[in-house]
Amino acid sequence: xxxxxxxxxxxxxxxxxxxxxxxxxxxxxxxxxxxxxxxxxxxxxxxxxxxxxxxxxxxxxxxxxxxxxxxxxxxxxxxxxxxxxxxxxxxxxxxxxxxxxxxxxxxxxxxxxxxxxxxxxxxxxxxxxxxxxxxxxxxxxxxxxxxxxxxxxxxxxxxxxxxxxxxxxxxxxxxxxxxxxxxxxxxxxxxxxxxxxxxxxxxxxxxxxxxxxxxxxxxxxxxxxxxxxxxxxxxxxxxxxxxxxxxxxxxxxxxxxxxxxxxxxxxxxxxxxxxxxxxxxxxxxxxxxxxxxxxxxxxxxxxxxxxxxxxxxxxxxxxxxxxxxxxxxxxxxxxxxxxxxxxxxxxxxxxxxxxxxxxxxxxxxxxxxxxxxxxxxxxxxxxxxxxxxxxxxxxxxxxxxxxxxxxxxxxxxxxxxxxx
Amino acid sequence: xxxxxxxxxxxxxxxxxxxxxxxxxxxxxxxxxxxxxxxxxxxxxxxxxxxxxxxxxxxxxxxxxxxxxxxxxxxxxxxxxxxxxxxxxxxxxxxxxxxxxxxxxxxxxxxxxxxxxxxxxxxxxxxxxxxxxxxxxxxxxxxxxxxxxxxxxxxxxxxxxxxxxxxxxxxxxxxxxxxxxxxxxxxxxxxxxxxxxxxxxxxxxxxxxxxxxxxxxxxxxxxxxxxxxxxxxxxxxxxxxxxxxxxxxxxxxxxxxxxxxxxxxxxxxxxxxxxxxxxxxxxxxxxxxxxxxxxxxxxxxxxxxxxxxxxxxxxxxxxxxxxxxxxxxxxxxxxxxxxxxxxxxxxxxxxxxxxxxxxxxxxxxxxxxxxxxxxxxxxxxxxxxxxxxxxxxxxxxxxxxxxxxxxxxxxxxxxxxxxx
Numbered sequence: 001x002x003x004x005x006x007x008x009x010x011x012x013x014x015x016x017x018x019x020x021x022x023x024x025x026x027x028x029x030x031x032x033x034x035x036x037x038x039x040x041x042x043x044x045x046x047x048x049x050x051x052x053x054x055x056x057x058x059x060x061x062x063x064x065x066x067x068x069x070x071x072x073x074x075x076x077x078x079x080x081x082x083x084x085x086x087x088x089x090x091x092x093x094x095x096x097x098x099x100x101x102x103x104x105x106x107x108x109x110x111x112x113x114x115x116x117x118x119x120x121x122x123x124x125x126x127x128x129x130x131x132x133x134x135x136x137x138x139x140x141x142x143x144x145x146x147x148x149x150x151x152x153x154x155x156x157x158x159x160x161x162x163x164x165x166x167x168x169x170x171x172x173x174x175x176x177x178x179x180x181x182x183x184x185x186x187x188x189x190x191x192x193x194x195x196x197x198x199x200x201x202x203x204x205x206x207x208x209x210x211x212x213x214x215x216x217x218x219x220x221x222x223x224x225x226x227x228x229x230x231x232x233x234x235x236x237x238x239x240x241x242x243x244x245x246x247x248x249x250x251x252x253x254x255x256x257x258x259x260x261x262x263x264x265x266x267x268x269x270x271x272x273x274x275x276x277x278x279x280x281x282x283x284x285x286x287x288x289x290x291x292x293x294x295x296x297x298x299x300x301x302x303x304x305x306x307x308x309x310x311x312x313x314x315x316x317x318x319x320x321x322x323x324x325x326x327x328x329x330x331x332x333x334x335x336x337x338x339x340x341x342x343x344x345x346x347x348x349x350x351x352x353x354x355x356x357x358x359x360x361x362x363x364x365x366x367x368x369x370x371x372x373x374x375x376x377x378x379x380x381x382x383x384x385x386x387x388x389x390x391x392x393x394x395x396x397x398x399x400x401x402x403x404x405x406x407x408x409x410x411x412x413x414x415x416x417x418x419x420x
Numbered sequence: 421x422x423x424x425x426x427x428x429x430x431x432x433x434x435x436x437x438x439x440x441x442x443x444x445x446x447x448x449x450x451x452x453x454x455x456x457x458x459x460x461x462x463x464x465x466x467x468x469x470x471x472x473x474x475x476x477x478x479x480x481x482x483x484x485x486x487x488x489x490x491x492x493x494x495x496x497x498x499x500x501x502x503x504x505x506x507x508x509x510x511x512x513x514x515x516x517x518x519x520x521x522x523x524x525x526x527x528x529x530x531x532x533x534x535x536x537x538x539x540x541x542x543x544x545x546x547x548x549x550x551x552x553x554x555x556x557x558x559x560x561x562x563x564x565x566x567x568x569x570x571x572x573x574x575x576x577x578x579x580x581x582x583x584x585x586x587x588x589x590x591x592x593x594x595x596x597x598x599x600x601x602x603x604x605x606x607x608x609x610x611x612x613x614x615x616x617x618x619x620x621x622x623x624x625x626x627x628x629x630x631x632x633x634x635x636x637x638x639x640x641x642x643x644x645x646x647x648x649x650x651x652x653x654x655x656x657x658x659x660x661x662x663x664x665x666x667x668x669x670x671x672x673x674x675x676x677x678x679x680x681x682x683x684x685x686x687x688x689x690x691x692x693x694x695x696x697x698x699x700x701x702x703x704x705x706x707x708x709x710x711x712x713x714x715x716x717x718x719x720x721x722x723x724x725x726x727x728x729x730x731x732x733x734x735x736x737x738x739x740x741x742x743x744x745x746x747x748x749x750x751x752x753x754x755x756x757x758x759x760x761x762x763x764x765x766x767x768x769x770x771x772x773x774x775x776x777x778x779x780x781x782x783x784x785x786x787x788x789x790x791x792x793x794x795x796x797x798x799x800x801x802x803x804x805x806x807x808x809x810x811x812x813x814x815x816x817x818x819x820x821x822x823x824x825x826x827x828x829x830x831x832x833x834x835x836x837x838x839x840x
Binding site for chain 1: 440443444517523525529531534536538539621622636637640642644660663666667669670671674756767778779780782783784785786787788789790791793794795799800801811812813814816817818826827828829830831832833834835836837838839840
């Protein structure tokens with residue numbers, strides 16, 4: 001039997017070969033494979049749910065928490081949503097082969113950038129099996145091959161899904177190795193995958209901070225990731241306080257468990273008296289625990305004192321840190337010191353301060369008068385997203401199809417030579 | 421005395437602070453600093469050459485080769501060229517703060533990408549001191565801070581140049597820590613720099629393959645690099661053979677020691693009899709050693725047999741591998757098997773094969789009917805370049821000012837909240 005290292009190495013080589021075929025594949029066969037996949041997910045719902053039941057039984061035996069088991073479970077509703085997602089990806093414009101604006105040099109050379117696939121992408125993620133299909137669909141549409149490594153607790157589900165993806169590829173005349181699922185649960189498989197720098201071009205980890213730190217520490221391949229989202233809303237002096245309340249409530253409460261939810265609220269001192277008591281009461285009524293600076297505590301009786309560890313905290317639940325600041329500069333400094341370069345918003349009526357916030361806050365998405373919850377590929381109009389990057393290289397912010405590609409230079413000449 | 425690790429860590433922290441100031445600096449002070457720098461390089465020519473003489477004396481003592489000493493030497497001509505290069509960078513358009521096309525979502529949110537600096541860039545390079553100034557100028561114009569680590573044999577020159585850069589920054593009201601030269605020759609300084617992933621955003625190594633492999637193996641920071649340039653020209657069936665001869669001669673002979681020079685010539689069998697004897701004679705007359713496949717040897721008496729190791733070789737001198745192929749597919753396969761994703765050209769009259777070559781060859785620059793020597797930021801119209809990337813992430817091909825930046829999303833709203 002082959003060792004894990006050999007298995008992974010052979011998968012990576014097969015992915016490279018498949019990636020070359022995918023890279024020159026026009027849109028039609030790729031879209032055909034995606035539509036076939038959507039059909040097969042529904043047609044094979046029984047098989048997929050049966051495989052999923054194996055994972056759930058094992059998870060129960062291992063005593064996984066109810067929310068973990070919930071995220072692991074495939075239902076008719078999740079399969080239908082999965083198939084709909086794949087159809088949406090099929091409907092997106094194919095980025096591959098598009099040419100940017102061409103310039104002409106004085107010697108007549110015509111130069112443009114052509115969008116091309118990255119090649120082979122490795123996705124390392126935790127238990128949700130829907131990532132298997134979402135990620136496969138996006139990578140495939142962008143002309144890449146992909147190696148998927150889901151959580152060990154979803155192995156049976158992921159293998160069943162991979163089998164369906166493979167049939168869709170084969171039925172459309174595309175190489176099955178374009179989408180491969182790592183078939184072993186051993187963590188050594190992750191470490192081995194992260195060493196295949198010759199055959200894998202990009203690693204995208206999706207999951208908790210611990211998983212992502214492990215991947216970054218061990219990878220010889222470029223990694224696109226975000227560790228966490230410590231998102232801020234700053235309510236400026238003179239802001240429309242009704243708007244500020246709506247934006248802040250939405251940013252914190254609408255879906256507190258996600259990376260673009262607000263974790264810290266910054267309020268200008270001039271608005272603290274008018275804004276904080278009502279906002280605090282509304283948060284408290286919604287079950288939000290408030291952890292405030294001393295000036296917040298004076299205005300929000302329900303708040304408890306914030307500690308230093310609260311400012312960089314990503315709660316991912318109904319807890320909010322609140323701080324009163326004396327100026328825009330102080331807000332920007334607070335964000336630079338404690339933020340995660342993910343998402344920040346200002347609520348303001350002032351033109352100059354809106355301009356300064358947008359320019360000086362060093363985050364992947366900076367919003368004026370809108371909720372942090374809009375940092376999402378779909379909401380920002382990129383189509384489906386494969387993740388959010390707070391790394392600045394290659395992609396910064398939500399990553400859609402285009403971020404799964406790169407460009408090469410194409411030069412058309414008439415025999416030009418270079419002198420000198 | 422501080423340890424090397426502490427010195428480098430403090431430099432990286434200072435660079436991060438300076439980078440934040442540079443990042444929000446408008447164009448005028450940056451350009452003023454560059455023009456001041458150009459003036460100071462000329463005004464301080466005596467001091468710079470004196471420092472350089474120390475390096476040259478030490479290099480002679482250590483027995484460095486004449487070409488190495490030549491690359492190390494600062495003359496009035498190289499200083500004038502350096503100053504001219506800095507003025508050219510000052511004249512380039514500032515990419516920072518520019519907004520791409522905005523889209524409007526159905527809810528009225530207006531979304532655009534704003535170009536922003538990367539932050540802090542580390543450049544690790546070998547002996548040529550002109551890189552110190554070129555790299556500093558480009559990084560500074562793009563709003564970044566930079567840490568420079570040149571070859572130990574150029575340390576005195578680089579420190580003198582850094583002193584001049586620092587004065588130009590200070591005279592323009594910019595932080596001197598925006599450009600820092602690592603003050604110690606010890607290689608441990610490189611290793612320490614490669615660990616500063618919190619404060620350094622990108623590493624660009626420039627030098628031989630050994631240096632680059634060392635950097636990639638030790639870096640926790642993303643690296644943009646190319647290992648080598650094994651560039652091909654393919655002379656297609658039916659090509660204009662006079663054009664093919666001019667392109668091939670230019671690609672090999674005009675400057676053989678650089679990464680975009682041709683290293684392997686591929687000729688379609690149908691043209692071999694007409695093309696190779698004359699081309700071979702012209703190369704031989706220019707002192708080019710030809711290493712050919714058996715079919716080449718039949719047509720070029722001066723050629724010696726190529727061995728397997730010749731196909732992936734980057735000679736960087738007047739040696740050329742030559743192979744006769746039966747088809748465009750065979751040429752593309754050869755390039756995929758032995759190339760370095762750097763630069764490839766086709767000489768052809770055929771529309772369909774030009775299209776296929778451009779689409780299917782997976783290199784950073786693909787040319788039709790033009791010399792490989794055009795893979796260069798200046799030649800392709802990017803302005804000055806900081807290097808060439810054959811990594812696909814972030815930048816693929818020559819890297820100019822824009823590749824020293826990234827984009828963030830800017831969202832303008834009127835109080836929008838997200839549902840669901």
